[in-house]
Amino acid sequence: MDHKFAIETHQMTKVYGSGNTEVIAMHDATMNVERGEVVALLGPSGAGKSTFLTAIGLINPPTSGQIFIGGQLILDGPQSHTNLRTFRKQHIGFVFQKANLIPFLTAIENVQVALEINGNSPRAARKEALALMDYLGVADRANGLPNTLSGGQQQRVAVARALANKPSVILADEPTAALDGHRGRQVMELFAQVAHERGAGVVVVTHDHRALDVFDTIYEMEDGAMGPKKRQSDLMPSH
C-alpha cells in the first residue's frame, strides 16, 4: 500500500431505519488522511463521529459512499470488495474510550493475541508484543492482568495492540476520556509519534481540546455533516 492516502472517504451517508423512523446519522462525509498524518475529529455528541469512525473501521458499512484504504476501494456503500474481517486484521488498529482489553489475558497476551490472529507464531508474537510494550513504556507491566493496571497503562497496552500488526490506519474513539489531562496528552502524543514514525494514518475522535496542538489536521462534524479540513498551520495564530 504505497498510495499517498491512508484513508479516503467519498460522500459517505449512513441512514438508520426507514420511513417515519428514518434517522440520517451521517451524510456526504468526505475525508482524506495521508500516511503519517494525525487527524482529530471533533464535534458534539450525536454529531455522527462514532458512526463515521465505525464506517471507516469497516465495522458499520455506510448506506452509500465509498471508502478507500491505501488507495484500494474497500466499501462502496454496503457492498464490500474484500473480506472485511481479514482486512481489518491486517490494516486497521483500534483504540477505544475504555482500553477494552480482554480481561482474562495479561497485558502482553492482549497484544500477543492480535499478532497470533495475524499468523505470527506464539514465540514470535510474544517477542514482538514485548518490543511494542517496551516502545510504549509498559514492558514492566507485561504480565499484569488488565484490572491490575492503571487507566493510562491500560490505554498504552491498547495502543500497543492497535499497533501490533503494523496497520496503515489507526482509529481511536475518545481514547483519553478516562484519563487525566496529563496522561491524556501523553496518549495523544503517542499517536502522533506512531503516525510519524510508522507512517500510519491516525484518526482520533476527541472532545479534549487541550491536546489539539498534537494533531496535524482537524475535522469537525455537526448533525452528521463533515466540516472542512483544517491544517494545524491554519489554526496557529499568525505573527
Place this chain on the structure above:
Amino acid sequence: MNLAIKDIQHSLGRFALTALGIGMLLMVVMGMGGIYRGIEKDATLLIDRLGADLWVVQRDTRGPFAEVSRVPANLIHRMLAVPGVKSAREFVYHTVQREHQGKLFRMAILGLSWPEDNGAWLPLTSGRPLGASHYEMIADKSLGLGLGQRVRLGKETYTVVGITTSMMGSSGDGLGFFTVADSQAIQFNTSNEAIRLERAARLARGERSELGTNQPSLLEQAIKPAYELPSTAKPQISAVIVHLSPGADAQRVVEIVSGWRDVTIYTQQGQETLLLRGTVEKVRKQIGLFRVLLTVIAGIVMALILYTLTLDKIHSIALLKLIGAPDRMILGLIMQQALFLGTLGYAVAYILGRKIFPMFPRRVILTNEDLFMLGWIVLGISVASSFLGIWKATQVSPNEAVA
C-alpha cells in the same frame, strides 16, 4: 495461545464450581445406570451362581423368583431317574421381613440342600460353610450381621457361622443361607395357637365325616402334629435345580420332564430371561427412562451454563472479532470450554460416584461399557450444548466492542 485455558485460569474457582455442579449431575446419570445394572445383576446373581442346567418348577408358573412356586420335595428322586441328570437338589427361596435388635430386617432366604451342599461354593469373606444340619446360617455382608451373632427367626435362633459378600436376592435384599429344613422351618413357622386351632379344625372336620363316625380312633390321629400324620406331605419346596451329566442332551431331558403334568421346566437361560422380562422389567424400563430424562436435563443445564459463560465473554468475543479473529478461534474458545467442562464433570462424577455409590443400600454397578458409553454421551452433550453459545457468538457484531 489457547484462549479457553486462559479464560478458565482467570476464573478458576467459578469454573471449578460449575464443573463440580455438572459432575454431580452426571454422577446421578452414572448412578442411575449403575442402579440399572445392579438390579439386573442382583436379579440373575443367584441363577448364575447356582449354575444349574435346568430348573423344575410348579406347573404353569414362572419359577420361584417370579411368583410362588411349590413342588413336592420327592420330585428330586423323579428327576434323578431321568437319563442324563447328574444331580438334583432342593431349592427353597423366600424373603422375610422381621425385627432384629429393634430394627427392620429384610433377608432373602436360600435353603441349601444339606449335607450335599453346605455353601462351600459361596464367596466367604470370613467364617466357614455350614457345619450342622440346623441352627447355623451364612449371612451376606449387606445384612449387617457379624460372625457369631445370633438371630432369632420364628421359634429358633440361628448363629452366623460365615459371612459372604455381594450375594443378593432378586429384590436386592441380602441373602441368608440355611439348610433346606431350617429355611422351611422359617417359612412355615406357625404359632402354637395356630397349630392348636388347626388341630381342632381337623378334629371337627373328622367328626363330621363318615370316616370319623365309623372309626373314631382315627380322630385321635388327626390331632397329632402334622409330621406324625402319614397322609400329610412334607413341606413343599420352591423348585428343583438340576445339573446334567457331561455330554447329556439337555433338550431330551426337557422333553421328558415337559411330559409330566405337575411341573414346568426351564433352562438356566430361560429362567434368567423370565426374570429380566418379568420381575425387573418395569424397574429396568423406569430407570432407563429416568436415565434418558436425566441425560437430557444434563444436556440442557450444560447448554445454559455454556450460554451464560459465552454471554459473560460477549464483549471479549466482539473485541476479538473486531481485531480480526477468525470464527474458528472464537468457536474453538467456546467448544474447548464445553469439552473441558464435560471432561472435568465426567471425572468428578466418576471420582465422587466411586466414593458415594458403595454407601447406597442397593448395589450400583459401574460397568466399563456403561462408563464408556456415558463418556461418549457427555462428549456429545458437550459439543451439542456448545452450539447455543456458538450461535450467540456468531450473532455478536464487532460493533459491540466499540459500544
